[in-house]
Amino acid sequence: MERLTQSRLSPWPHRLAVVLALVTFPLIWVGGLVTTYDAGMAVPDWPGTYGYNLLRYPWQTWLAGPWDLFIEHGHRLLGASAGLIAIGLVITTVIADRRRWLVMASCGALALVVFQGALGGARVLFDARLVAMLHGCVGPLFFAYLAMLTVVTSNWWNTSLSLTGTDGTRLPRSAWTTAAMVYLQLVLGAVVRHVPLNAAPGIFRAALICHLVLAAALVSHIVMLVVRSKRVEPEASRLKGLSWLATALVGMQVLLGLATYVVKYSFPAWLGGYAFAAGYVVEEKGLFQAIVTTSHVANGSLILFVVTVLAVRSTRLFCLATVEAVCGSFEQPSDLAPQWGAA
Numbered sequence: 001m002e003r004l005t006q007s008r009l010s011p012w013p014h015r016l017a018v019v020l021a022l023v024t025f026p027l028i029w030v031g032g033l034v035t036t037y038d039a040g041m042a043v044p045d046w047p048g049t050y051g052y053n054l055l056r057y058p059w060q061t062w063l064a065g066p067w068d069l070f071i072e073h074g075h076r077l078l079g080a081s082a083g084l085i086a087i088g089l090v091i092t093t094v095i096a097d098r099r100r101w102l103v104m105a106s107c108g109a110l111a112l113v114v115f116q117g118a119l120g121g122a123r124v125l126f127d128a129r130l131v132a133m134l135h136g137c138v139g140p141l142f143f144a145y146l147a148m149l150t151v152v153t154s155n156w157w158n159t160s161l162s163l164t165g166t167d168g169t170r171l172p173r174s175a176w177t178t179a180a181m182v183y184l185q186l187v188l189g190a191v192v193r194h195v196p197l198n199a200a201p202g203i204f205r206a207a208l209i210c211h212l213v214l215a216a217a218l219v220s221h222i223v224m225l226v227v228r229s230k231r232v233e234p235e236a237s238r239l240k241g242l243s244w245l246a247t248a249l250v251g252m253q254v255l256l257g258l259a260t261y262v263v264k265y266s267f268p269a270w271l272g273g274y275a276f277a278a279g280y281v282v283e284e285k286g287l288f289q290a291i292v293t294t295s296h297v298a299n300g301s302l303i304l305f306v307v308t309v310l311a312v313r314s315t316r317l318f319c320l321a322t323v324e325a326v327c328g329s330f331e332q333p334s335d336l337a338p339q340w341g342a343a
Contacts, residue, residue: 009097013153112138115138119134162316181217263282263283
């Protein structure tokens with residue numbers, strides 16, 4: 001497939017995709033705080049806020065109100081911002097790019113925003129923990145989708161040359177498998193966080209054990225991913241950096257997971273005999289607990305984002321011919337969209 005060499009597309013679809021990803025990460029953060037503080041019902045109506053239009057709710061009441069109202073309404077405002085940016089992304093892609101597959105991809109981002117917003121509304125209207133858990137699972141999925149979108153809208157996607165090599169072709173498979181494992185781990189984490197208080201103890205224990213077993217498997221798979229990324233061609237050196245970044249984030253996630261269990265669920269009993277730990281008690285919904293727990297949730301989504309970028313980039317470099325055979329040829333950008341200056 002010929003590559004764009006003398007002209008390039010408008011940079012605005014890529015810029016909006018990046019902005020949407022930058023808005024979505026704090027949206028996941030605040031959503032994690034909403035769950036940590038059980039603030040999902042701080043605003044009992046939807047799509048408005050206490051009878052007001054979402055965007056016209058008095059900011060003085062919002063900023064000076066209770067903490068659970070502050071984070072819940074802030075979560076809604078961030079969600080509305082993501083929706084507006086997604087609409088702008090679709091419009092910009094249609095006007096400035098017009099490649100059919102990319103227009104459909106931008107529409108997919110908008111559809112996921114709408115679906116996630118509807119799940120959030122259903123969680124409020126029905127006050128259901130199951131819907132809250134689904135809402136928490138779709139958020140990281142949307143973030144991973146944006147990771148893909150930021151890569152395919154970039155000029156790098158259009159100008160990079162395909163590479164060959166047996167070791168390189170193994171890397172995309174490992175990266176996609178790792179991304180799937182990370183997402184499954186996030187789903188198990190959502191199950192752990194949303195187990196009903198009146199559920200049998202065995203349900204929480206089973207979910208937690210599965211979460212820990214998959215965490216061990218994920219650590220070993222990340223190590224294998226680093227090893228395979230070191231064997232690729234020098235032209236794909238950026239993939240090595242992404243694999244090392246994913247490894248660092250996974251290491252941080254393990255530490256955050258241990259800290260989350262300590263501050264949220266249980267402190268090791270054998271430490272009670274030491275003076276520095278004798279007076280420690282688990283403080284439910286304390287500030288430190290909220291920061292650690294929410295960091296664990298948000299960092300998991302960040303791992304998924306980085307691994308997805310690695311998977312899409314490695315697929316572009318080593319497997320694009322196979323992708324085109326399955327999905328159809330990617331249209332020539334220079335034939336379908338206005339030119340925006342020399343490359």
